Amino acid sequence: MTTPYRAGHVAVIGRPNVGKSTLTNALVGAKVSIVSPRPQTTRHRLLGIATFPEGQLVLVDTPGLHRDQGKSTATAMHRWMNRAARGALEGVDVAALVVRAGQWDEADGFAYEALRGAGLPVVLVVNQVDRLKDKSALLPYLAQISEGREFAAVHPISALKRTGLQPLVKSVLSHLPEQDALYGEDEITDKSQRFLAGEMVREQLMRQLGEELPYATTVEIEQFEVDGALLRIGAVIWVERDGQKAIVIGKGGERLREIGAKARIQMERLFGSKVFLQTWVRVREGWSDDEAALRAFGYHD
Known part of the structure; x- marks a missing residue:
């Protein structure tokens, strides 16, 4: 049986x-x-x-x-x-x-x-x-x-x-209903590559910044283009204050380069292709307590 x-x-x-x-x-x-x-x-x-x-x-x-x-x-x-x-x-x-x-x-x-x-x-x-x-x-x-x-x-x-x-x-x-698969065998998530790219950048922010600063950051993918075998991705890191922007960029841009380099490696692993990643840091005051800003950054119910 x-x-x-x-x-x-x-x-x-x-x-x-x-x-x-x-x-x-x-x-x-x-x-x-x-x-x-x-x-x-x-x-x-x-x-x-x-x-x-x-x-x-x-x-x-x-x-x-x-x-x-x-x-x-x-x-x-x-x-x-x-x-x-x-x-x-x-x-x-x-x-x-x-x-x-x-x-x-x-x-x-x-x-x-x-x-x-x-x-x-x-x-x-x-x-x-x-x-x-x-x-x-x-x-x-x-x-x-x-x-x-x-x-x-x-x-x-x-x-x-x-x-x-x-x-x-x-x-x-054993607790699931008897039925056919709900997704194809090669599907692993409902999220787009664009969304996952933003998450890979945000992961590095969580890992590399101090105690409070990661919670004042979010990531928006402005560019996601397939150029032959290359993915061209542009990511904006949003913070709430100018002082936070300076911390994310780091001395001579060193920290931002490291965040980008490690995120790119993760993207190449997940997407199975070469990635050209550019990152920028911009300020939007109080975005984490602004419902309109959250919706603009992709936090939809």
């Missing part, structure tokens, strides 16, 4: 910086979602399409789900990201709640309650088990966080090292 093919949507949910994007990339087998050590690196809802012989997971990678702090303290950007995270629960078949091994706090509980409230089966994904110093603490930890909570399955994994992924895939697929 042949195993039926299953396909459906999987919300990848959790508090900020638990490895949701790393997990999405690991399952897809390609870098479709940017990654950095900083919380809230992911700003957009993004589909990662992971196709296997037995089924297809359409992974909805989202910004970290966190309590809305209210309009008095949250910027328009924060409100946008919370809407994107909550919107990921619409029309999905199962949720993967990602937590960091050895940790469970109020934010994890908040994410769990949001999923249960949506009536979704919740597969608990305990990430970064490779970082646990005391491996014997894992089973008591799993028992503790499962008590009083209803999980469809619990899977300890390391998304970075790609361990424990096969049982996770099998488990998640």
Whole structure:
């Protein structure tokens, strides 16, 4: 008897910086979602399409789900990201709640309650088990966080090292409807190359700048042209103040060149072609708390 093919949507949910994007990339087998050590690196809802012989997971990678702090303290950007995270629960078949091994706090509980409230089966994904110093603490930890909570399955994994992924895939697929693949076998995301190019630049901003500055930056792709075997890409990095512009450019333009060089390497890897990348830095005051600016920069509900 042949195993039926299953396909459906999987919300990848959790508090900020638990490895949701790393997990999405690991399952897809390609870098479709940017990654950095900083919380809230992911700003957009993004589909990662992971196709296997037995089924297809359409992974909805989202910004970290966190309590809305209210309009008095949250910027328009924060409100946008919370809407994107909550919107990921619409029309999905199962949720993967990602937590960091050895940790469970109020934010994890908040994410769990949001999923249960949506009536979704919740597969608990305990990430970064490779970082646990005391491996014997894992089973008591799993028992503790499962008590009083209803999980469809619990899977300890390391998304970075790609361990424990096969049982996770099998488990998640069991909750999806029997149907044909929703996307072609060669499709890995619903986002355009233009969008992904902007994300590759923004990833380097998140990785190379100080604590606060990355959150005051966004990237707009002004040029994306195919010139034979070459991609010509022009990226504008937007900041909120002149002082921030100077920091992004760096002494003699050194930092901007490094950001561009590393982003270009990532683009060439993902797109499979040579890239000529130009970058500029411009100022638009208060863009992150301006709904019109957010829409202009591609943050659409």
